[in-house]
Amino acid sequence: MSNTETHPEERICESGPPTAPARDGARPRFTEGLSDGVSALEGRSGPVELLEPRRVPLGGPRAMTVKRTLPQRARSLIGAWCFLDFYGPDDVSATGGMAVPRHPHTGLATVSWLFTGQVDHIDSAGNWATVRPGEVNLMNAGTGITHSEFSSADTAVLHGAQLWYAFPDHARFTPPSLESHRPEPVTGDGYTARVFLGSLLGHTSPVRTHIPLTGVELRLQPGAVLQVTVPAGHEHGLLRVTGDVSLDGVPIPEDHLGYVGTGRDRITITAGAQPVTALLIGGEPLNEQIVMWWNFVGRSHEEIVAWRAAYQSEMGFEAPAPGSPLAGSGTRAAQPDGGAALGAPVSGERLARLLDDAYDDGRPFPQFGDFPPGQPAPIPAPPLPTSRMKPRANPPSR
Template identity: 50%
Template sequence: MSNLERHPAELVAECEAADAGGITLLEPRDVPLGGPRAMPVHRTLPQRKKSTIGGWCFLDHYGPDDVSITGGMRVPPHPHTGLQTVSWLFQGEIEHRDSVGSHAMVRPGELNLMTAGHGISHSEDSTPETTVLHGAQLWLALPDAWRDQQPFFERTVPTPSRIGDAVARVFIGELGGASGQATVFSPLLGAQLDLDAGGSVVLDVRSGFEHGILLDLGDITVDGVEVPHRHLAYVPPGRTDLHLASVGGARVLLLGGEPLGEQIVMWWNFIGRTHEDVAESREQWQHEVIDGTDASGRFGTVAEYPGRPLPAPVMPTVRLKPRE
């Protein structure tokens, strides 16, 4: 998914110090996802309180949306560098196309993972059969050693498993004896958990991981702390278990990972390490794709897409630099 903001803010993210084991509630920010009717998304990462959770650096939660009202998802070809996109649906269907030749449908319970690495372009459109769209779009920052990885796409289907009073779909990493098969480049965890009404579960987790729990549906407490709808509960490293409980039942996304430990610069759809990284990526996208037709360039072209690619916003007038 593209960040369709017309004036995307510069973000410099770095590993933040944990606070004595406390849980922080991160409130979502409402963002229109472009288009004439502007499908709304609710963004909990990145923000000033917390920029990353492990390698997870971007989280948009959306729906359930009636596409007859919102227009659904219509995201023309756009570029990415230095990251992986993680598409996870609860309801609906999205058609994915990219410049390495992938053409796939994103469906509920199936992970679609696109590794941008050095550079890729892709499009995402909800299908004509979709009446309700509901899901999450996430990005993973690639460690510096892997951020020029050649781009590729993969799809995996996690097998549901029961952990106490919850059904888990582990799409990245390991949890409760289940393992995701997706290719990632740092120690990570990603899972959907469905808790029974009146249920609770104690999750054994890695103490070196920080975690985030996003409430999608129902009600949930994390170690006794109530998490409001669409909010992300941040749990710093140091825990060996997490206690989740629900009165009426809940569906959550559980994210985790070792703190990235690297400074990253995020702007629009690019992740780099310096101002020059981002400026060069933008210039190449504009020159190769928007102003020309260089299918052999860094970002390639999305074949058979019935529309124009998305121009990049204008770069900020000041140099992108770390915030104090």
């Protein structure tokens, strides 16, 4: 899924230092360090932050709207998780469902999880896949990838989530790839869980993540109480999908994401009077500063600028920047092709002549791959911000 904001902020994100949770038994509302849709209540084992979603349309006025709980100004990361869009249940006949043409990603993995409906995926690493309920699709963007996502023709109602997590520095330039996995249900007293990433409740997903992470779908019967043993060095978020649910004794409002920090080895999830569906995410704090803009996760403003320029020129939206094989400078094999007309992505014979070339800084060409013919036109990148954002750290992990 693409971030469809027309003027996305450049966010410099980093994890806050872990601290021991408060245990005074009171339930005040915390405000220090929290702003813009983030509040907190005292739970059984310390504060529980409540992250309010903001609504973002995926296109025009009748388009499907997603509810975005990450990133927030006051909390950019949960572990390495840096983005969470939740959508539906959406009547595809009224909104057109998901219709996201070709767009880029770098330095992150996208994680798609559906409750209802299907989404067809195509990417520039040569993968074609259909995302189905109960099956995780993890796309490793690595050095650079483009992909498209469209509701399948037989989908009437679409309901699901897409999450991104930032790769640690040592793994962020891995080759792009796609991995799918259908986890077996884990059942217990009043609950069913599907562990699609990481380890929980005695079950471990085989999907490789490059950093310790957790991703689990939880379904609880009315009144069920689930106590989950978790690593004390991890932080966690619980997304309320359906039903009334509490995290460590704090009710989570509709469509909100509840957050608990490091320092606790058990969390308690309690269902209300109706059946509950929720997503539990978590992980070891990234402890690296990242720069996040549009669909890119890098380590510096300069990386973001270079990646945007590469995408725009490879898609035919802008003239190539110096250092690009498309510029046809020096003794490059691409020189006879320099100055080719804009308006279409690089492909076919023109692309074949440039495949052994590279950008001046060593990035492979094309950074954002090739795409099958006959697909909708790609999405252009938004304009870059006119000024850099100052570093914005997470508040301490309470």
